[in-house]
Amino acid sequence: KQEVTQIPAALSVPEGENLVLNCSFTDSAIYNLQWFRQDPGKGLTSLLLIQSSQREQTSGRLNASLDKSSGRSTLYIAASQPGDSATYLCAVIRNNRLAFGKGNQVVVIP
Amino acid sequence: SAVISQKPSRDICQRGTSLTIQCQVDSQVTMMFWYRQQPGQSLTLIATANQGSEATYESGFVIDKFPISRPNLTFSTLTVSNMSPEDSSIYLCSAGQGHGYTFGSGTRLTVV
Numbered sequence: 608k609q610e611v612t613q614i615p616a617a618l619s620v621p622e623g624e625n626l627v628l629n630c631s632f633t634d635s636a637i638y639n640l641q642w643f644r645q646d647p648g649k650g651l652t653s654l655l656l657i658q659s660s661q662r663e664q665t666s667g668r669l670n671a672s673l674d675k676s677s678g679r680s681t682l683y684i685a686a687s688q689p690g691d692s693a694t695y696l697c698a699v700i701r702n703n704r705l706a707f708g709k710g711n712q713v714v715v716i717p
Numbered sequence: 718s719a720v721i722s723q724k725p726s727r728d729i730c731q732r733g734t735s736l737t738i739q740c741q742v743d744s745q746v747t748m749m750f751w752y753r754q755q756p757g758q759s760l761t762l763i764a765t766a767n768q769g770s771e772a773t774y775e776s777g778f779v780i781d782k783f784p785i786s787r788p789n790l791t792f793s794t795l796t797v798s799n800m801s802p803e804d805s806s807i808y809l810c811s812a813g814q815g816h817g818y819t820f821g822s823g824t825r826l827t828v829v
Contacts, residue, residue: 639816648807648823648825649822650809650820650822651760651809651811651820652820653718653817653819656817703765703814705750705762705811707759707760709758
């Protein structure tokens, strides 16, 4: 069974600092990995999808890397803003099944 | 990617009653999924809903408690039946395949 761990569980940073969020998984036989953002009590917003053949994806201030051999993905958010405050979830995808971590809860302090 | 409209966004229900959650997708999708997110926890898959066949339920979830309909390729409903306070959660629908998944905005259910 795929186990997904996200570290740190929670963090607070001052505005302008770069964020580094980590996701590790136990089974490297994955198809893709997707990062989501979730605001309190809300649904999930897709941020980045990394296909298993890729090593990274970028969108604006966001960059996500994937190292299947070590079972790790990292989400970088450059120059954080208060609007980045949310919970970030990574999901490992295989055979149309998503295994989620518990998330990284981020607070960006103005 | 597909856009999913989910409703209601929240509800407070009496124990013993049922609530039906609806998800409408703006394009035809083969597979739709229903998840539960209990307070402070991550998402757990309840079932996979394919059009024209019965939903496939994950271990720990049964059709009598969580009946699902999938009448066409753009719509699905999940009913939470005979509710108890333990059913208080966020329920989310999702659509997609290996190239990425989209989620609805969630239904925040409180059972009193």
